[in-house]
Amino acid sequence: MFLINCPYCGERDQSEFVSGGEAHIARPKQPTELNDDQWAEFLFMRKNIKGVQFERWNHVHGCRKWFNVARDTSNDKIEKIYKMGEQPPKL
Template sequence: MLLIACPYCGNRPETEFRCGGQAHIARPADPTALDDDAWSAHLFVRANPRGIHAERWCHAHGCGRWFNALRDTVSDRFLETYPVGAQPSRSIETEARA
């Protein structure tokens, strides 16, 4: 079983968590200025890279809090978890080269 390190609760089984998609997506300053295609792209189009990816996760069956994680999409290995609003201690580009 895969253990995920919740930054608030510690290591817990993967069945307690839900993925919320790509992390660090900034909301447009003025969404009304976007046409329908641009707004649709903002809401639904996300990166799906092979390798290191920043994602949002919710500890749904635990503390219920959201956090971010760096995860390798090839190996499904979690490299780091950190609170929402924080930045990871390592860069995605550096990890991708390692």
């Protein structure tokens, strides 16, 4: 059970949050221009790395805000939490 420091509410128990998978995958602005492979890349392909991974989390049982988390998947250490729209930190 992590402790997650919601950028809007402060530190809360993991049970208040849900994870929304990999961050920084923007929905294509013109999906109709993409061929099947390009669309599949957006739709299905996600990284699964050992090390620091950028993820989206939602404070679903709190302020309902989405934000980004840089988490080390090998030990679940949260390196950085930053708001939607912000650039991923260099780690």
